Amino acid sequence: MLQLNVIRENRDRVVQGLKTRNFREEDLGLVDKAIALDDRRKEVQTSLDEAKAKRNSLSSQVGALFKEGKRDEAEQIRKEVSGLKEDIARQEEELRSVEAERTEVLLQLPNIPHDSVPAGHTDEDNEVYQAWTSELPTLGGDALPHWELAEKYGIFDLQLGTKITGSGFPVFRGKGARLQRALIAFFLDEASKAGYEEVVPPLLVNEDTARATGQLPDKEGQMYYVERDNLYLIPTAEVPLTNIYRGDILSVDDLPVKITGYTPCFRREAGSYGAHVRGLNRVHQFDKIEIVQIAHPEQSYAVLEEMLLHIGGLLTKLELPFRVLRLCGGDLGFTSALTFDFEVYSAAQERWLEVSSASNFETYQSNRLKLRYREGEGAKPQLVHTLNGSALALARIIAALLENNQTPEGIVIPKVLQSYTGFDRID
RNA sequence: GGUGACGUGGGUGAGUGGCUGAAACCACCAGUUUGCUAAACUGGCAUACUCUUAACGGGGUAUCGCGGGUUCGAAUCCCGCCGUCACCGCCA
Numbered sequence: 001m002l003q004l005n006v007i008r009e010n011r012d013r014v015v016q017g018l019k020t021r022n023f024r025e026e027d028l029g030l031v032d033k034a035i036a037l038d039d040r041r042k043e044v045q046t047s048l049d050e051a052k053a054k055r056n057s058l059s060s061q062v063g064a065l066f067k068e069g070k071r072d073e074a075e076q077i078r079k080e081v082s083g084l085k086e087d088i089a090r091q092e093e094e095l096r097s098v099e100a101e102r103t104e105v106l107l108q109l110p111n112i113p114h115d116s117v118p119a120g121h122t123d124e125d126n127e128v129y130q131a132w133t134s135e136l137p138t139l140g141g142d143a144l145p146h147w148e149l150a151e152k153y154g155i156f157d158l159q160l161g162t163k164i165t166g167s168g169f170p171v172f173r174g175k176g177a178r179l180q181r182a183l184i185a186f187f188l189d190e191a192s193k194a195g196y197e198e199v200v201p202p203l204l205v206n207e208d209t210a211r212a213t214g215q216l217p218d219k220e221g222q223m224y225y226v227e228r229d230n231l232y233l234i235p236t237a238e239v240p241l242t243n244i245y246r247g248d249i250l251s252v253d254d255l256p257v258k259i260t261g262y263t264p265c266f267r268r269e270a271g272s273y274g275a276h277v278r279g280l281n282r283v284h285q286f287d288k289i290e291i292v293q294i295a296h297p298e299q300s301y302a303v304l305e306e307m308l309l310h311i312g313g314l315l316t317k318l319e320l321p322f323r324v325l326r327l328c329g330g331d332l333g334f335t336s337a338l339t340f341d342f343e344v345y346s347a348a349q350e351r352w353l354e355v356s357s358a359s360n361f362e363t364y365q366s367n368r369l370k371l372r373y374r375e376g377e378g379a380k381p382q383l384v385h386t387l388n389g390s391a392l393a394l395a396r397i398i399a400a401l402l403e404n405n406q407t408p409e410g411i412v413i414p415k416v417l418q419s420y421t422g423f424d425r426i427d
Numbered sequence: 428g429g430u431g432a433c434g435u436g437g438g439u440g441a442g443u444g445g446c447u448g449a450a451a452c453c454a455c456c457a458g459u460u461u462g463c464u465a466a467a468c469u470g471g472c473a474u475a476c477u478c479u480u481a482a483c484g485g486g487g488u489a490u491c492g493c494g495g496g497u498u499c500g501a502a503u504c505c506c507g508c509c510g511u512c513a514c515c516g517c518c519a
Binding site: 041056084381 | 455471472475477478487488
C-alpha cells in the first residue's frame with residue numbers, strides 16, 4: 001500500500017507511474033480521491049479529538065468537584081458531558097467510514113514503478129536485461145519434451161497425481177523424487193553460503209499475514225483457502241517469511257535481514273490451460289526456495305543486484321542457458337516497483353521458461369507490514385524496503401534439466417548436483 | 428475437544444472506577460564522578476494519528492491481548508472473541 005504522504009508529495013509521479021502500468025484514464029482519479037478522502041479524515045480526526053479533549057477535561061472536573069462536595073456543580077457538568085456523547089459517537093462513526101473508504105481506494109493503487117521500468121503492455125514488451133550470449137543448445141528432431149521424458153524414465157507422473165488429488169499435482173518417483181530433494185538441498189546450501197538464514201515457516205497463513213504481503217485482496221482467487229479455519233495455503237514462501245517481521249521496528253544495524261526458506265507453493269492457477277501449461281510448465285503445487293531481504297532504503301537496489309547475481313550463479317552452476325528480463329509496466333506485479341524475471345531455455349520445447357522472479361517492493365509491503373527501522377538511537381522509525389526472489393522454483397528447473405540434458409544414454413545430472421543425487425544420470 | 432488459571436511498556440512486575448501513559452526493578456542510552464574497568468549518582472528511554480512551529484519543540488487524541496458494552500469518567504466493571512499455561516482426552 002502506498003503511503004498517503006508519499007502520494008501527496010509526489011502526486012504527479014504517482015499518476016505517471018499508473019500510466020506506465022497502463023491504468024485506464026478514468027482510474028487515474030483514484031489518486032486525487034485518496035487525497036481528498038484523507039483531507040476529510042484529518043478534518044474529522046481533529047474535530048473528534050477536540051470533542052474528546054473537552055469531554056476528558058470536564059470529566060476530570062466532575063471527579064474533583066465530587067471530592068470537594070460540590071454536588072450540584074458536579075451534577076451540572078455531568079449533564080453537559082452527557083450531551084457530548086452523541087456528538088462524539090457520530091464523529092467516530094464518520095471517521096471510521098472515511099478511513100474505510102480511504103483504505104479501499106489505497107488498496108486499488110499499485111506500487112509506483114521504478115524509473116527504469118519500460119513502458120509496455122504484455123510480456124512481449126519486457127526488456128532483455130541480460131541476454132544469453134552463447135549459442136543456445138539445439139537437440140535433434142527426436143528430442144522429447146519433459147513430460148514424455150518423465151514417462152520414459154519414470155521421473156514423475158501427472159496422471160497419478162490426478163487420481164490422488166487432481167490435475168496439476170505431479171507425483172515424483174524414484175530418481176525424480178531424489179532429484180527434487182537434491183535441488184532443494186543444493187539451493188538451500190547456496191543460500192546459506194550467501195548469508196541467508198534458513199527458516200522453515202508454516203505453509204498455511206492467516207488473513208492478516210496474507211494481507212500484509214499483498215496477496216489479499218488482489219490475489220485472493222489465486223490461493224487455496226481453508227474455510228473452516230480461515231487459513232490460506234501459501235502461494236510462495238515470501239508470505240510467511242516476510243511476515244516474520246510484521247510490526248517490528250528494527251535497528252539500522254540489523255539491516256539487511258537475509259532469510260531463505262524452502263516450501264511447497266500452492267496456486268490455483270484458475271483459467272490456465274493449453275499447450276503451454278503441459279507437464280511441469282504450470283502446476284498447482286511446486287517446490288521453491290525463496291530468498292527474502294529486508295533492506296535499508298538506500299541499499300535496496302544494490303541488494304536487488306546482489307540477488308540477481310545469486311540467482312544467476314545458481315543457473316550457471318546448473319549449466320542451464322538463461323536470460324534476465326526487466327518487466328515492463330504492463331507485466332509488473334501489483335506490489336512491485338521493479339522486477340527481473342529469469343528464464344531458462346528449454347531446448348525441446350524451444351521456448352523460455354520463467355524460473356525466478358526477483359523484485360524490490362520498496363515500501364509498498366513494509367507499509368502494510370508496519371515494518372520499520374530506526375536510523376539511530378531515538379530516531380523516528382522509517383519504513384524499510386523489502387525484496388524477494390526465487391532461488392529457485394523447482395518444477396520448471398526440472399523440466400529444463402530433463403530436456404536440455406537428454407542423451408541417448410539417459411539424462412545427465414549436472415556436476416554440482418551429483419553429490420546431492422548420488423547418481424550421475426537417469427536412465 | 429473438556430475444565431481451570433492467566434494475558435499491563437524491551438523484560439520482570441505493581442495497579443479493582445478519576446490524582447495512572449501507567450509505580451518499582453532490570454535492561455538500554457547520555458552525562459557526572461573515578462588511574463582504566465567496575466561501582467555510585469543524575470537524566471533520558473513506546474507507538475500511531477492530529478494540531479501548531481522555519482526548526483528545536485509544544486499541545487490534543489488513542490493504545491494495558493482484540494472487539495463491543497456500562498459510566499460524566501475504564502488497565503480496573505460486564506459481554507464476546509483470540510492467545511498462553513496447567514490438567515484431562517486425542518495424537519505424528
